[in-house]
Amino acid sequence: MKFLLRKLIRTVLKNWQQFFSVLLMAFLSVLFYTGLEGTWNGMQQSINQYTRESNLADSWVQTTGITNHEFQQIKRLPSVKSVSKTTEISVKAKVDHQVRYVNLSTANASGISKPNLNGNKINQYANGVYLNKEFAQSNHLKKGDFLTFHYQNRKVKLRVVNVMQSPEKMYYTGSADFLSPQRRNYGYGIISQKSLNEKFRYLGPATNLALKNHQTKNTERQIRRILGSKFITLSTRESDPEIATAIDRVTQIRNLSILFSAIFILLSILAMYTTIKRLIDSQQSDIAALRALGYSNRTLTLYYSLYGLVIGVIGTAFGWLMAPILSNFVLKSQEKMFSLPNWQISYTTNSLFVAVLVIAICGFSAMIASRSQQHLSPAEALKGNSSRKSKKIFLESWQRLWHKLPIGNRWAWRDSLGNPVRMLMGIVGVVGGLALIMTGFGTKDSMTHQVNENFGHEFTYTRQLDLNSQNSARTNQRLIQQTHGQALSTLSAAVLPRGRFDRPLTIVCKGKFVHLKTLSHHKVQNGGIYVTQGIAKTAHIKVGDQLQIKPSLTTKSADFKVKGILKSSAVQGLYLTRRTWENHHFKFVPNKILIGKTAQLKSLMADSAVSKIVSMKAQRINAQRMVENLNSIFLLIQAFGILLAVIILYNLGSLSFTERSRNYATFRILGFQRSEIRSLTTSENVAITILGWCLGVPFGFWFLAKYITTFSTNQIVYYPILSMPNLLIATLITVVSSLSTVLLVGRRLKELNMIAATKGVE
Structure with a gap:
């Protein structure tokens, strides 16, 4: 067994690039989940401890x-x-x-x-x-x-x-x-x-x-x-x-760790399995020689399982060691937003299960790969695997076009299509990497879009005046006429029978500063109540439904017909016009006035009838600060997406070169230039990248739409948005990552030993 262990070390050192990629995949799979788990579970433990020690009220x-x-x-x-x-x-x-x-x-x-x-x-x-x-x-x-x-x-x-x-x-x-x-x-x-x-x-x-x-x-x-x-x-x-936002943030980071770890680990499984399997397949003659020397199939299965187990253990160990750094990095970004007396990182047994899963995948991949070689006799195995044959994949109508291709391109495509697993691995790498990068950019775009829509499109005022509750109706009317503003009344209201808790109810006067629109692009009009899409989804409210509204500051209630569902990025609530409100025999008492640019700011600030003046600019900056607080998470998503694409595609190029080294050497002997050989690989990578991009863009938008819902709360709903510049940047990053394998081939072609590469067992 000592001999086999020495051989294991030599093999790992010789093929360190391929083994390193597997190690890196195991490392990142454990790091991403465990690192984020330390953050969300730590926040949850801190909140729970604070809640218990302070005897926090229930309502x-x-x-x-x-x-x-x-x-x-x-x-x-x-x-x-x-x-x-x-x-x-x-x-x-x-x-x-x-x-x-x-x-x-x-x-x-x-x-x-x-x-x-x-x-x-x-x-x-x-x-x-x-x-x-x-x-x-x-x-x-x-x-x-x-x-x-x-x-x-x-x-x-x-x-x-x-x-x-x-x-x-x-x-x-x-x-x-x-x-x-x-x-x-x-x-x-x-x-x-x-x-x-x-x-x-x-x-x-x-x-x-x-x-x-x-x-x-x-x-x-x-x-x-x-x-x-x-x-x-x-x-x-x-x-x-003031409490739900902290609890929601725990849920958001937890969903992030689960969702992204799931897709990352699934892609890692594909990469690790195919990498280890092909590495062991390349040692077919070594397996045959060891069997001829008397090593049993059980011993060889155990030995080759160590290939995956050793790399998996090292990768997960490094992932565990680096997880606290990632946990603290994300946790520090949240301290700026929340007020907790104690901040800590904490892990659950789930992170151990993830680590064990990754190690098991590596070991199981190696074991299955080694067992696939055991059906061959030593003599057959020493001849090399000649069972794989290129299949005729083109129809007769395409054969004329096929024969017009240069011989090198025909070889490249025949070889690629003869290895569907390798081609699939490249496509999956492009799709997965592009989807993660798109989501990283798209999540920030979606939140920024929410800010811009709320403060600049749905509402277009310059400043908002908050009125004192002691004001008389005459005083409020004076302020409305003086500022030429649009009056609002914001209350709390119970929504029956489907409401779980009170919702903001806004009564809107005529004016030019509110531009909310329904899903069918209609404005808020008289004759019914309007419900934002977030509430409509959670409470299963549809257009035409009857809702019983119990507003605050009165014992009366009234039934309103739902006239429209608002696609609003503003705080989720209910909206109706002043006329509709008063037609149901409620008194309209404004508590806010929306105004445009005015030269009366100093007099308004000194007016005792105005309790507070808030500018839209300050609101927009404040909302953008919340988006910036999540920048560290967006950067993580983008970085892991780039790493995923680079690792899978670089690994694909490295393995392809190892498998094709004899062919490349033969081409060189036949007179092909290095640039010509490199172009063969380039054409294959371009095709894989284009196909991966075509599949990755719709998958990326679908994944972004699913993921952005994890950030929606009872107060805010986000809609999936990805700007064209960021889509182009995501595409560029993916293309550069994909075509980086061409540089690998070019560098290794210079170091190729043509005599050694063309040797074989005859």
């Missing part, structure tokens, strides 16, 4: 105010285990002469959704403010600093008691107008009830409830009945964007 209720009697009624509901109430107000603060927006809420002693203070507890009677960590760091605020807040023409100066993180705000954007966190401009804090009453002079009732409960649907119905028109919305961990 939240927003109200305009709740009395103690109503609170006790809700507390006694059978489905409610415990409940806490807090009061929240929105204030402004100036830092570095810039306006910042902060939501301040009162502390609660119920033990629900406990903030993280690195082991410390919130002092409910502290004469100061606990600021969230990200806002404080972004504005260079620290413990002991003083911050002045502006609330209803009142200035309140508070000391920063400490910094903290709230489990209810894992993904805090500060405003529904933004898709990614605005840590510098938006923050939140906790103050005592005494500070709220005495310093801010807020003497109203509590506004928010946090519940530990089960049977959410029954709970919502009962709470609506108790609160009546005070009810605004009920959200759960699944529907609250």
Whole structure:
């Protein structure tokens, strides 16, 4: 056996290029899945730990105010285990002469959704403010600093008691107008009830409830009945964007690891099996000699199985060693978006199963390849495999064209078509590599398209004015006329019977800034309600269906007919016109005004009726930041797609050269120039590349459409888009990778030993 082991080492060193490609495929297969698993499973463990330690609430209720009697009624509901109430107000603060927006809420002693203070507890009677960590760091605020807040023409100066993180705000954007966190401009804090009453002079009732409960649907119905028109919305961990986005990101990265690892491992199986099989087939005479020397078939099967097992073990070992680097790389990119006290990487036993699978494939491929040679006697095997014959593949009508081809081209095509596995391997390499590269570019294009559609096509305003809820109808009308704007009213509404939780409901006045269109390219018109495509899919809503809508801030409900499905990249919700709304006997109360370019910006900023002004430019930049946060994942997809194409096609060229070295040497002896031999390989590679591209483009678009759905959430739906420049770049990368094998042949032709290559057993 020592002799066989020495032979194994010599064979591996001699054919290191082919073995290295198998090793690399095993390495990348394990690295991609395990590396991404470390990220998503680590995030999941961090979120789960944070949820347990903080006793995160199951659902939240927003109200305009709740009395103690109503609170006790809700507390006694059978489905409610415990409940806490807090009061929240929105204030402004100036830092570095810039306006910042902060939501301040009162502390609660119920033990629900406990903030993280690195082991410390919130002092409910502290004469100061606990600021969230990200806002404080972004504005260079620290413990002991003083911050002045502006609330209803009142200035309140508070000391920063400490910094903290709230489990209810894992993904805090500060405003529904933004898709990614605005840590510098938006923050939140906790103050005592005494500070709220005495310093801010807020003497109203509590506004928010946090519940530990089960049977959410029954709970919502009962709470609506108790609160009546005070009810605004009920959200759960699944529907609250500040929590659901973090959970969705775990799912997105997990789907990425599974989806891409599946296609990568399947392509790796093909490459590893064909590579190892052909390497062992090329040692047919060695197998015959060993059998003639007395080695049994069982011993030879075990020996040649080591070819795959050794390479597989080394490749998976390197994949495991490098996985933490990839895990931390992706994890670091997510830390900029989410607020968690602990970040870690963590792996499951699935990564071990993937590693074992890859090793088993390598070993099994080698074993099957060696067994395929055992039916030959030593004498037959030493003669070489002459059983493969070129098949007549052309019809009579093509023979005249066939004979017009130069003899070299005829040989190249006859040899290629006589090796369908090799040709199939090349086509699969081009298809798989192109699909992955297209998906890498297309995912970013799709998200960028969503940003551009939402902020520039579906909505074309320059700025959005958020109105104070205390405004009178006369004040709101004054602002609309003064700005020549388009008024909107955005509410929360329960959708029955198919809605799982409350959805945004937008009532649109006449104007020139909203351009939403249905799947049949119609605008939002009077006479019915419009549902975005994302909600329509999840709730199985079709045009013509009747929906019962229960809006917030009222006890009334109404039935609306679905007039259209909106193909919208905006936040998923329901839309209808003001006339339709008022025809169902609801009062229209605007809370937003969309305006174009205006010279009245300074006066509007000073107007107490306007609580906030948001520019579309800021919204677009903010949304683009969310796309950029995923750049590392897009780059990974592109890099692995390029590596897949290069490895498979380079390996194909290397194996083809090994198999054809005797033919190449014969051509050289017959007088063919190196450039002529290289052109034979070029024509074959061009044909494989063209065929692979023709199959790869539609497969790539299909794969992109399937993959982009993993990024769609309850808030946003993405549509598959791949720009023409990026399609051309993906094509160019694939073509260059494919034709790189020509350089391999050219380099190795110079080193070809024609005497050794033309030797054979006669």
